[in-house]
Amino acid sequence: MAQTPIDPIAHLYRRAGFGVPPAELDEGRRLGYAATLEKILRFDAAPDAAETALAAYQSQLDLTRPNGIQAWWLIRMLTTSRPLVEKTTLFWHGHFATAISKVKDPAAMREQNNLFRAKGMGRFRDLLLAVSQDPAMLFWLDSNTNRKGQPNENYARELMELFTMGIGHYTETDVKEAARAFTGWFVSRQARQLGQFFFNDNQHDHGAKTVLGHTGDLNGTDIVDILAYKPETARFISRKLWVWFIHDHPSDADIEPLAQLYLANDTQIRPLVEAILRHPAFLSDEAYLALVKSPVEFAVGTLRVLPGSFNPLLLPGALRQMGQELFNPPNVKGWDGGMDWISTTTLLGRVNFANAVTSARPGGNRNSFGDGINLAVLLRGITATTAEALVDQLAARLGPVPINDGSRAEMAAYVGAPGGLSTLAPAQLDTKVRGLVHLILGTAEYQVG
Amino acid sequence: MKRRDFLGRGAALFGVGFVGPELLTAMAQVSTNPTRPADPVLVMVQLNGGNDGLNTVIPYADPVYYASRPVLAIPKDRVLPVSATHGFHPGLEKLKPLFESGNLGLIPGAGYPNANRSHFRSMEIWQTANPDRIVADGWLGRYLDSMTPPSANPLYTMNVAQALPKTLNCEHCSVPSVPNLTTYNYATDPRQPQDGKLLLQAFSKINSHVPVDRPYVGLIQKGLDDAYRTMDRLQATKGYQPSVAYPTTPFAQALQLVAQVIVNDLGTRIFYVQLSGFDTHANQAQEHADLLADLGNGLSAFFTDVKNAGRADDLLVVTFSEFGRRVHENGSRGTDHGQAGPMFVLGGRVRGGFHGALPNLTDLDNGDLKYTVDFRSVYATVLQNWLAADPAAILGSPFPLVEFV
Numbered sequence: 001m002a003q004t005p006i007d008p009i010a011h012l013y014r015r016a017g018f019g020v021p022p023a024e025l026d027e028g029r030r031l032g033y034a035a036t037l038e039k040i041l042r043f044d045a046a047p048d049a050a051e052t053a054l055a056a057y058q059s060q061l062d063l064t065r066p067n068g069i070q071a072w073w074l075i076r077m078l079t080t081s082r083p084l085v086e087k088t089t090l091f092w093h094g095h096f097a098t099a100i101s102k103v104k105d106p107a108a109m110r111e112q113n114n115l116f117r118a119k120g121m122g123r124f125r126d127l128l129l130a131v132s133q134d135p136a137m138l139f140w141l142d143s144n145t146n147r148k149g150q151p152n153e154n155y156a157r158e159l160m161e162l163f164t165m166g167i168g169h170y171t172e173t174d175v176k177e178a179a180r181a182f183t184g185w186f187v188s189r190q191a192r193q194l195g196q197f198f199f200n201d202n203q204h205d206h207g208a209k210t211v212l213g214h215t216g217d218l219n220g221t222d223i224v225d226i227l228a229y230k231p232e233t234a235r236f237i238s239r240k241l242w243v244w245f246i247h248d249h250p251s252d253a254d255i256e257p258l259a260q261l262y263l264a265n266d267t268q269i270r271p272l273v274e275a276i277l278r279h280p281a282f283l284s285d286e287a288y289l290a291l292v293k294s295p296v297e298f299a300v301g302t303l304r305v306l307p308g309s310f311n312p313l314l315l316p317g318a319l320r321q322m323g324q325e326l327f328n329p330p331n332v333k334g335w336d337g338g339m340d341w342i343s344t345t346t347l348l349g350r351v352n353f354a355n356a357v358t359s360a361r362p363g364g365n366r367n368s369f370g371d372g373i374n375l376a377v378l379l380r381g382i383t384a385t386t387a388e389a390l391v392d393q394l395a396a397r398l399g400p401v402p403i404n405d406g407s408r409a410e411m412a413a414y415v416g417a418p419g420g421l422s423t424l425a426p427a428q429l430d431t432k433v434r435g436l437v438h439l440i441l442g443t444a445e446y447q448v449g
Numbered sequence: 450m451k452r453r454d455f456l457g458r459g460a461a462l463f464g465v466g467f468v469g470p471e472l473l474t475a476m477a478q479v480s481t482n483p484t485r486p487a488d489p490v491l492v493m494v495q496l497n498g499g500n501d502g503l504n505t506v507i508p509y510a511d512p513v514y515y516a517s518r519p520v521l522a523i524p525k526d527r528v529l530p531v532s533a534t535h536g537f538h539p540g541l542e543k544l545k546p547l548f549e550s551g552n553l554g555l556i557p558g559a560g561y562p563n564a565n566r567s568h569f570r571s572m573e574i575w576q577t578a579n580p581d582r583i584v585a586d587g588w589l590g591r592y593l594d595s596m597t598p599p600s601a602n603p604l605y606t607m608n609v610a611q612a613l614p615k616t617l618n619c620e621h622c623s624v625p626s627v628p629n630l631t632t633y634n635y636a637t638d639p640r641q642p643q644d645g646k647l648l649l650q651a652f653s654k655i656n657s658h659v660p661v662d663r664p665y666v667g668l669i670q671k672g673l674d675d676a677y678r679t680m681d682r683l684q685a686t687k688g689y690q691p692s693v694a695y696p697t698t699p700f701a702q703a704l705q706l707v708a709q710v711i712v713n714d715l716g717t718r719i720f721y722v723q724l725s726g727f728d729t730h731a732n733q734a735q736e737h738a739d740l741l742a743d744l745g746n747g748l749s750a751f752f753t754d755v756k757n758a759g760r761a762d763d764l765l766v767v768t769f770s771e772f773g774r775r776v777h778e779n780g781s782r783g784t785d786h787g788q789a790g791p792m793f794v795l796g797g798r799v800r801g802g803f804h805g806a807l808p809n810l811t812d813l814d815n816g817d818l819k820y821t822v823d824f825r826s827v828y829a830t831v832l833q834n835w836l837a838a839d840p841a842a843i844l845g846s847p848f849p850l851v852e853f854v
Contacts, residue, residue: 004661142731142781150780154730157786161567172566172815289663321632323611330612330725331497333569342669343613343626344676345633351652351673352636359638406658414651431641435648438637442652444670445661 004402006288008033014449015245015291016040016277017083019301022397033283041274043082050086053079060313069106070316070326073113077300078312085117088273090296091244092116093326096131096163097334098140100327104192108136109327124237124267125228128163132220135194138187141332148205151179158332159223165232170212177209181218228267234259238272245276247290248338254281289402292338293449295322298350301449302357302441305398307377310357311370318356321349342447354441358434373437375430385422387415387432394436401446411439484798484854486763489835490711492704492720493589494768494793495614496744498728499568501737502773502790502808502818505541506557510534513776513810521734521778535807540741543749544793551801552752552761553793554853556827558808560789560820564772568728568786572771576615578825578844588828589719590619591843592836603678606719607710609703614721623671625679629706630687634680653677686713692757693750700724701747708751712758718836727770731781744768752795761797765835765854768793769824775816788817792827794853804851826851 009028013020017040020028028036054061054075061075062068077086093116100109112134119127131137132155138144141155156178160170184204188195209218214226227233238258242250258272265271281287293301299319303310319325323346329335360372378397384390391411395401403411415432417424424432440446504521508514509528528536529545535557537545547553561580565571574580578588586594593599593606599621608617608626617624627633635652637645656674660666689709695701700722707720724744729737748766755764773790789808805822812819829840829848841847 004663142783145731145781145783147780152730152779152781152783153785154728157566161569167567167570175566289666292665292669331568331728339665339668340612342665342672343608343611344672344679345611345626345628347669347672348633348635348676348680352632352634355636355638359640402661402663404658404661407655407660410651410654410658414647416647431644434638435644435651438648439651439655442673443655444666444673445663447669448663448665 049081050076050079074315088120089116092120094334097329108194112136121270129224133197135187144187147203153179164227166236169232177211180205182220234262247287289448295324308373309371318353351442358438387412492766495723496770497725499772500727500770506791517777540738541745544745556792558789558821559792559824564788566786587616587618593622602716608721623675695750704751708754731783733783764796766795789820
């Protein structure tokens with residue numbers, strides 16, 4: 001079968017962010033790939049536009065509730081001028097997966113999220129130490145009850161298995177000994193409110209421990225320092241970032257140079273991300289449209305690409321139907337991603353979100369997705385006179401989304417204007433354009449990016 | 450659906466005053482084959498997080514248990530005894546009558562060699578029935594793939610959760626995921642009902658075409674098509690009136706949906722239900738009690754409902770968790786990851802009682818209970834005695850059966 005033509009700018013904006021509206025895509029095409037990539041990488045040149053957008057929503061956001069902090073982050077993703085930062089923050093949220101279902105404290109969850117935003121591009125060693133002392137994490141993996149003589153293994157195990165080296169590179173003894181090193185790393189909690197990290201020396205085990213060949217009166221910081229610089233960690237993090245940005249089947253040979261880069265740069269993440277975005281494989285046919293969009297990528301991407309006005313406060317509920325609740329991953333391993341996003345019910349969640357977006361019109365009730373699509377803007381520059389051409393031009397704006405011949409014919413049959421689009425009354429055209437967007441967003445092809 | 454199915458079950462349920470010859474034949478068949486129904490239904494219940502088996506089936510006569518669990522041990526007078534040495538956690542009070550009526554069996558020490566204490570790897574081992582290497586397909590997925598001919602019913606298997614567990618991963622089968630029916634439909638703009646019909650028609654046809662050649666697109670399209678082909682049939686069961694009041698928890702509601710689909714005879718043979726929260730590293734007592742109550746109350750309501758519909762003999766429920774927990778409690782009034790744990794089996798034809806040896810609290814592996822029955826023996830029994838499949842072909846090698854069915 002013929003290769004799908006690669007649109008490098010659209011690909012870059014999807015992977016390094018959540019997609020952009022057609023005008024910004026055109027701007028990127030004018031600038032060229034290299035300059036667009038530079039613009040994305042130099043995100044700290046200007047303040048984040050999301051701050052202004054969030055200020056406008058301040059009175060509507062209840063940050064003491066899970067729904068409120070979810071909307072808070074989604075508004076960031078929708079309006080940010082630093083897409084790479086939000087994309088990386090989402091990566092770390094999935095990596096250091098912490099769930100509000102147990103933590104119960106929205107403020108602490110938001111604090112952790114800001115930690116990913118602030119430190120997610122810096123040294124992994126610093127990020128790991130900050131996460132190990134993060135109140136939400138301390139409570140989530142029971143560090144706050146990890147006492148001398150009665151260690152709780154929860155954090156030590158997940159630290160090695162999921163946060164650093166990966167399974168198979170440590171022993172059960174390493175887990176038990178590392179748990180002892182973290183004894184006394186506590187966080188206070190009153191009612192459902194978490195306090196700050198504190199070190200309780202009385203509950204810390206000062207005896208000798210041996211972890212991964214290192215022996216001494218090790219504490220948690222020592223364990224972080226040991227783990228962050230292990231070659232296994234370098235590979236584990238490099239592989240996971242590759243899978244996040246490029247495709248899901250890197251070879252060992254793909255990963256090794258990145259792992260070396262991580263170690264050579266004192267565990268800095270930013271050079272690693274840059275190397276991945278500049279990697280030849282990033283723009284390869286193998287990578288193009290080769291990742292299943294997460295619900296967040298699907299929904300945020302759709303609302304960023306479509307012109308109009310949409311109510312972001314309804315997004316958390318819609319995302320729940322699609323199988324992704326921000327701040328509430330299913331377990332400490334985070335979301336598995338890929339085909340694990342896909343099931344009959346989550347797919348219906350996606351097509352029903354598409355319907356909610358395309359059905360929204362000015363004057364809708366509070367369950368409406370806002371004023372909805374601005375059709376005049378969407379159709380600006382659309383030159384199609386036939387239904388088939390309209391399908392292609394809309395699909396180009398929404399992705400581009402490749403549409404197979406059979407689907408194009410079905411969509412044209414749905415429009416039902418054999419004599420051309422000029423035979424449709426304006427109200428009919430309005431309905432049919434909305435319907436086509438609904439159908440395109442509900443194709444299998446739109447679910448990959 | 451076979452005509453006999455409808456008459457055998459549906460007629461009785463909907464009160465149709467008619468007993469045809471087919472029904473009599475069906476009843477006769479059942480009575481000549483007392484161990485296996487013509488259309489067996491399997492409900493797998495996955496307990497996520499590592500259920501603390503020692504506080505589920507409690508060795509209340511063993512002083513080692515009380516010595517190991519100064520805070521968490523259930524006092525003898527609160528244990529619900531089911532034998533001279535063992536009893537249920539008080540949260541399982543609704544399961545005790547089912548044990549007494551012989552409908553509930555248990556395998557007290559299920560596990561596998563060289564236990565893995567990672568939640569994710571160990572769960573994967575239970576889901577794929579392969580402790581030696583990582584494989585793509587689940588054990589029930591391989592069973593579904595082995596069916597010749599494969600079932601044409603897109604609802605032959607139903608996952609009652611949002612995401613598909615690896616257990617049901619397969620090469621050729623389709624498994625819809627249906628956590629509930631509230632949004633399991635194709636919504637369109639209510640202001641445009643006529644256009645909505647055209648949209649649904651276009652949606653269904655689009656999914657019949659050859660998709661663009663990109664990874665995963667074909668599988669996603671199949672999922673969209675499966676959704677289309679299952680949603681109306683499921684929505685048609687919505688008027689179901691259960692014969693018992695189910696608890697309002699998501700777990701019990703999931704089981705009610707299973708009963709609804711069984712009783713409406715959609716031809717579904719395998720269901721998959723999950724209950725999460727068993728990773729009780731800290732302050733376990735109340736949390737674990739709540740979880741077990743959810744499990745016991747839900748299963749009890751479900752079994753009674755299915756039984757009242759005359760379908761208990763078609764039903765086999767099997768519960769499992771990725772591991773048990775350490776014998777010794779930790780310093781956080783909780784328990785860390787362990788090894789062997791109990792499995793429950795429930796159904797009209799189940800041989801009740803204990804199956805397999807009890808774990809020994811003084812013969813431990815690194816602080817953990819040693820398994821006495823390989824869980825693959827339980828799967829092999831389900832495959833051979835319940836699903837009439839060849840266990841060795843699906844599990845890779847033969848395992849001795851555990852005669853609970």
